Amino acid sequence: MLKRLMDIVASFLMLVILSPFLLILAAAVKLDSKGPVFYRQVRVGRYNQDFKIFKFRTMVQNADQIGPAVTTGEDPRITRVGKFIRRLRLDEFSQLLNVLNGTMSLVGPRPEVRKYVDLYTPEQMATLLVRPGVTAPSSIAFKDEDQLLDAAEDPEKVYAEQILPPKMELNLEYLEHVSPLYDLSVLFQTVAAVFLPGGDKDAQ
Numbered sequence: 001m002l003k004r005l006m007d008i009v010a011s012f013l014m015l016v017i018l019s020p021f022l023l024i025l026a027a028a029v030k031l032d033s034k035g036p037v038f039y040r041q042v043r044v045g046r047y048n049q050d051f052k053i054f055k056f057r058t059m060v061q062n063a064d065q066i067g068p069a070v071t072t073g074e075d076p077r078i079t080r081v082g083k084f085i086r087r088l089r090l091d092e093f094s095q096l097l098n099v100l101n102g103t104m105s106l107v108g109p110r111p112e113v114r115k116y117v118d119l120y121t122p123e124q125m126a127t128l129l130v131r132p133g134v135t136a137p138s139s140i141a142f143k144d145e146d147q148l149l150d151a152a153e154d155p156e157k158v159y160a161e162q163i164l165p166p167k168m169e170l171n172l173e174y175l176e177h178v179s180p181l182y183d184l185s186v187l188f189q190t191v192a193a194v195f196l197p198g199g200d201k202d203a204q
Helices: 002-032 080-087 090-101 124-129 137-141 145-150 155-175 180-195 199-203
Strands: 038-044 050-056 105-107 133-135
Touching (some): 002 050, 002 180, 080 090, 145 155
Antiparallel strands (some): 038 050
């Protein structure tokens, strides 16, 4: 209950404070390419239930119908503004709306698409007992996973076989430490990983 209360208060305050910046970001997305501001992809959330995640659109309209589920850094579907947004992880800010409506938490295992959830072991299914998060220890550790996928001949296979398993190990470890204080620690590590030089090494 305390974790959920923190999610509600923090996401609401952040949305209010960041609203001018988010409006500018929304306008940039809209002006750069045709299509909606948000990309509402279906992900798997708590209790194995599907939900639609809010993400600022960084790719051309209907990108999921003309390419793979995994996106690499040099994906031609990424728009000009989208490259900037993805580099600084700005597309994740819109997920504060998911936190506010209860489909996500600020911190928790990152939600996957059904295709990859179907690969979970029975043990890994335990990660679906909590709300998925905007960030997680696994997100920090694999902040630069795009670089691994860029060099792969089959990015989806590399993600499923080489990236997803260690990510899930970190997600299971997170379940052992869930608490508001630990979540605060992960949030600070995330900021360091994204915005501070060399922060990703410290956060891991």
